[in-house]
């Protein structure tokens with residue numbers, strides 16, 4: 509395959525994913541919410557987002573305090589979104605955790 513074609517395809521994937529360019533993004537609940545509701549997490553291409561199955565954080569009520577939250581999140585990214593694991597200590601993961609924890613606090 510020609511290099512230009514490869515680059516064009518890579519560009520299309522980035523555009524389709526609709527994810528923000530993370531450079532300079534800080535860990536925040538808002539970013540977590542954005543990632544939670546955007547398709548393309550972990551390079552997923554099946555068009556689903558976390559909120560497809562967990563609208564408004566459904567089924568995650570007990571997950572907030574779970575020591576393995578990061579693993580559970582990555583499990584859903586690989587198994588339901590068909591994506592690749594994200595860095596457990598990265599901005600994306602930290603933000604997703606914050607968002608899930610913030611949902612839990614509202615219910616209390």
Ligand code: HEC
Pocket residue numbers: 544549556557558559560561562567568569570571574577580581584585588589604
């Ligand atoms: C195709 C549907 C689907 C998608 C998409 C999905 N999940 Fe899940 N998720 C599930 C199911 C099913 C479970 C099992 C728990 C249950 O049924 O109560 C689960 C469980 C979890 C749990 C563990 C909950 C607990 O208390 O044990 C976490 C955390 C989680 N998902 C986060 C996410 C995140 C973050 C995303 C987006 C990256 C995501 N999920 C995308 C279906 C999905």
